[in-house]
Amino acid sequence: MTPTAALIDPFTPFSVPFMGRPLLLLVALAIAAGTVGVLVNLRRLEFSTDGLTHAVFPGLVVGATLGGAAGLMPGAIGAAVVAAVVLALISRRGQPRDTAVAIVLTSFFSLGVVLVSGSGGATGSLSDFFFGRLLTITWADLGLSLALIGVAVLLVVLTARPQLYAAFDPAGARRAGLPVLVLEVVGTVAVALVVVAASASVGTLLALAVVIVPTAAARALTRSLAAAAVVAIAFGAATGWLGLWAVVQLAVLGVDVAPGATVALTMIVGYLAALAIGHLRGTSTRHSAIASSAGAAS
Amino acid sequence: MTLDFFSRALLEVTLAGALAGLVGVLVVLRERAFFTMSLTHATFPGAVAAAMLGVSIPLGAAVAAVALVAIAVGIGRIRSQGPAVASGIMLTAGFALGALLQSLSPLAIDVESFLIGQVLAVTGADIALTAVLLAVAIVVWAIAGPHLVFSSADEGGYRRAGMRPWIPEAVALALIAATVVAIMPVVGAILGVALIVAPAAAARLVVRDWRAMLVVAPLIAIASGVLGLVASRWLELAAGGAIALVAAAFYGLAWLWAEAARRPRGTIETRTPWRTTP
Amino acid sequence: MSEPVVEIADASFGYGGAPVLSGVSFEVRAGEAVALIGPNGAGKSTLLAGLLGLAQHEARVFRVPAARGEIGTLPQSSEIDPAFPVTLEQVVAMGRTPRLGLKWPGRADRRIVAEAIEAVGLTEHRGTRFGDLSGGQRQRALLARALAGEPRLLLLDEPFNGLDHGSRDALLETVRRLKAQGVALLITTHDLDLARAVCDRTLLVNGRQIAFDETGCVLTLERVEAAFASHVMEIDGHTLATTEHHAAAHGAHHHHVLQDDGAAGAEHR
Numbered sequence A: 001m002t003p004t005a006a007l008i009d010p011f012t013p014f015s016v017p018f019m020g021r022p023l024l025l026l027v028a029l030a031i032a033a034g035t036v037g038v039l040v041n042l043r044r045l046e047f048s049t050d051g052l053t054h055a056v057f058p059g060l061v062v063g064a065t066l067g068g069a070a071g072l073m074p075g076a077i078g079a080a081v082v083a084a085v086v087l088a089l090i091s092r093r094g095q096p097r098d099t100a101v102a103i104v105l106t107s108f109f110s111l112g113v114v115l116v117s118g119s120g121g122a123t124g125s126l127s128d129f130f131f132g133r134l135l136t137i138t139w140a141d142l143g144l145s146l147a148l149i150g151v152a153v154l155l156v157v158l159t160a161r162p163q164l165y166a167a168f169d170p171a172g173a174r175r176a177g178l179p180v181l182v183l184e185v186v187g188t189v190a191v192a193l194v195v196v197a198a199s200a201s202v203g204t205l206l207a208l209a210v211v212i213v214p215t216a217a218a219r220a221l222t223r224s225l226a227a228a229a230v231v232a233i234a235f236g237a238a239t240g241w242l243g244l245w246a247v248v249q250l251a252v253l254g255v256d257v258a259p260g261a262t263v264a265l266t267m268i269v270g271y272l273a274a275l276a277i278g279h280l281r282g283t284s285t286r287h288s289a290i291a292s293s294a295g296a297a298s
Numbered sequence B: 001m002t003l004d005f006f007s008r009a010l011l012e013v014t015l016a017g018a019l020a021g022l023v024g025v026l027v028v029l030r031e032r033a034f035f036t037m038s039l040t041h042a043t044f045p046g047a048v049a050a051a052m053l054g055v056s057i058p059l060g061a062a063v064a065a066v067a068l069v070a071i072a073v074g075i076g077r078i079r080s081q082g083p084a085v086a087s088g089i090m091l092t093a094g095f096a097l098g099a100l101l102q103s104l105s106p107l108a109i110d111v112e113s114f115l116i117g118q119v120l121a122v123t124g125a126d127i128a129l130t131a132v133l134l135a136v137a138i139v140v141w142a143i144a145g146p147h148l149v150f151s152s153a154d155e156g157g158y159r160r161a162g163m164r165p166w167i168p169e170a171v172a173l174a175l176i177a178a179t180v181v182a183i184m185p186v187v188g189a190i191l192g193v194a195l196i197v198a199p200a201a202a203a204r205l206v207v208r209d210w211r212a213m214l215v216v217a218p219l220i221a222i223a224s225g226v227l228g229l230v231a232s233r234w235l236e237l238a239a240g241g242a243i244a245l246v247a248a249a250f251y252g253l254a255w256l257w258a259e260a261a262r263r264p265r266g267t268i269e270t271r272t273p274w275r276t277t278p
Numbered sequence C: 001m002s003e004p005v006v007e008i009a010d011a012s013f014g015y016g017g018a019p020v021l022s023g024v025s026f027e028v029r030a031g032e033a034v035a036l037i038g039p040n041g042a043g044k045s046t047l048l049a050g051l052l053g054l055a056q057h058e059a060r061v062f063r064v065p066a067a068r069g070e071i072g073t074l075p076q077s078s079e080i081d082p083a084f085p086v087t088l089e090q091v092v093a094m095g096r097t098p099r100l101g102l103k104w105p106g107r108a109d110r111r112i113v114a115e116a117i118e119a120v121g122l123t124e125h126r127g128t129r130f131g132d133l134s135g136g137q138r139q140r141a142l143l144a145r146a147l148a149g150e151p152r153l154l155l156l157d158e159p160f161n162g163l164d165h166g167s168r169d170a171l172l173e174t175v176r177r178l179k180a181q182g183v184a185l186l187i188t189t190h191d192l193d194l195a196r197a198v199c200d201r202t203l204l205v206n207g208r209q210i211a212f213d214e215t216g217c218v219l220t221l222e223r224v225e226a227a228f229a230s231h232v233m234e235i236d237g238h239t240l241a242t243t244e245h246h247a248a249a250h251g252a253h254h255h256h257v258l259q260d261d262g263a264a265g266a267e268h269r
Helices: A003-008 A017-042 A045-089 A095-120 A124-131 A140-156 A160-168 A170-175 A180-199 A203-223 A225-252 A258-280 A289-297 B005-029 B032-051 B056-075 B082-104 B111-116 B126-153 B155-160 B166-187 B189-206 B210-235 B240-260 C044-051 C089-095 C106-120 C135-148 C164-179 C194-196 C222-226 C246-249 C263-268
Strands: C003-013 C020-031 C035-038 C056-058 C061-063 C071-074 C152-156 C184-188 C201-205 C209-214 C232-235 C238-241
Touching: A003 C194, A017 A045, A017 A140, A017 A180, A017 A203, A017 A225, A045 A095, A045 A180, A045 B032, A045 B082, A045 C194, A095 A225, A095 B005, A095 B032, A095 B111, A095 B189, A095 B240, A140 A180, A160 A170, A160 A180, A170 A180, A180 A203, A203 A225, A203 A258, A225 A258, A258 B082, A258 C209, A258 C238, B005 B032, B005 B126, B005 B166, B005 B189, B005 B210, B032 B082, B032 B111, B032 B166, B032 B189, B056 B082, B056 B166, B056 C184, B111 B189, B111 C164, B126 B155, B126 B166, B126 B210, B126 C089, B155 C071, B166 B189, B189 B210, B189 B240, B210 B240, C003 C044, C003 C184, C020 C184, C020 C201, C020 C209, C035 C044, C035 C194, C044 C184, C089 C106, C089 C135, C106 C135, C135 C152, C135 C164, C164 C184, C164 C194, C201 C222, C209 C222
Parallel strands: C035 C184, C035 C201, C071 C152, C152 C184
Antiparallel strands: C003 C020, C003 C056, C003 C061, C201 C209, C232 C238
């Protein structure tokens, strides 16, 4: 194949296995975007998600110290669970949720930083943690990540109806006898699973991007929730694939960019395009029942 | 005046603590912690670009922050998006852009120093910038304090009283952004947010008066900075992480204290806006 | 007769789109209390928002006090987070900020704040955190905040809702005192007896103006029915005009409900 053909051909790069694996993971994350991401958007959990991504860090440090590479995932899961519980505890005590998340986020992350510095650990781990190793992901990592994402998606899909009710009208859901606290915990755990799945393989930046950006783009383009979920999945898959393709093309041109960051930026660009399209079609400016009721509930 | 690096670091954390405490009261009362966190990430690409181009890092951070905040404010006003989405987008975009730039020029600023700072490498110019902003923050609180608190507590009431809530909002955001830009290169994103939010949140738990918060929050922040710095020297830990952990510990103590002092109060507030039944 | 503080003629109010309330002509004089009565959704709150410049209006005559601090308001319920670290005194002092701008409060301002707190009988609570006050006390504190601005016009939105007898009598007394001081008041209420007790004139609305006259002339059965499409009842000796929503909430207290023939009554005005 001539170099020019390689530049425009969007499929060939993915025929080699080390490109197929990241693509597969990105597609799985796209499905998470259309389910877990929609929940995050409706419940305004963006900051909690960011908090969880940082809170996982000390778990990774402890896991790596105790069990090497095999300890990463258990450590991450443990830290995510502890962080989720602490988050729930503080935010139920009259502190604004926003403030509680910030404190949990900074203290967990600092704990990780202090642990790293105390154990004289590798300094490269921080960068890996955020931006991951998207292109060098192994089959074992991939399998574990897919399993975690699968569980997260399942949790959200199975509780979808009550989750929606509780997101729109928490007081009404409580009066109707729904276990609002349990739903909240299930939702947060689902977010945490996606964060963990991403942070041990592709980095937390992508977890954050995948959970926040596709649904936000879908909300700009659609008016019903079901449509938003579908569009978010399509958006996540398309931008993920485009981002990977851009990484490959830039590598061919001799520019070595961070793959995770490139994919995340592709999503941001796609999001801005979606905003522009939504604005032109006028859907985002017209009164949307979803937006106003979610706004009132928050 | 020449100081050794540790004395300079002590001076910087004291000034930064006082500044972060004062601005933190604003962040906590207006519930702007997520915005602040996003802002720290929004400064990242600017700082990296400035380092690549060889210009002043706070200047680059300020330019990037202003650009991303402008975009985020626009997104926040779109009905289907809202402020939380806007902050999330700002955070993701800032972080991704910074990481991308950094991968193009790995020597510019590494992610680690962006996140946890290099408080021991502080320069005289950093200290001067922090001191100037501290003075600005004191002046703003002295002049506009009642307006900032009124509009934070009761935006609807502020508007009905014939005043424009966007003015205190703009002042608050500008002050938060300037603080982040000034202390970020020194203390890093995570420590910056920890110093801004945790002391003010702790103060909010133990006092019932915003004026007392303005005294207590800077004191806690300064104490966190000094204790954390000294502890990091003795125990040979990362200074930024140690300071943030001390601040979090102060918050934990305040929380326990407030729990112990809490009178049983079972009122659930129904926050009905004025115009729900036109 | 004293001069009108508010003068409105042929006005309609709304938020963009179709007007919520139209055909409104009334005035409020200094030292006079006007009751604003109408069912839920009648446009009362839109009218209040319109007077504050927070809703749009179109009018032949539209005169309201325009300087900062000249209009005081009491919302239906507090929007202040109970955990917010402000004392009662600081909340009341907020009422001075429109007049002060960026100036520091002087001795005169502190005296006005203290008097406002005393006027609502909360002097011994002035150092209490706002969130630690009871619901009725918070409402009184917000009234004191409105008074601290030394308003020429005071807008009270359902001030009697949820008050016990003692607080209600105290509030009536405060309203009378304010009238004696020459403050103009516009008070929305569902309680017709309270309107009769303290309001000189009454503005009856439901999407448009139904009547504006001496309270006794306006609050006739016929006109109230016209406005409320029949939901009038008595609770504890007070005549309440209300809507389905309230009727359901207070169903146990229903003494009598008048039947619906409101449409015909509404026509002849």
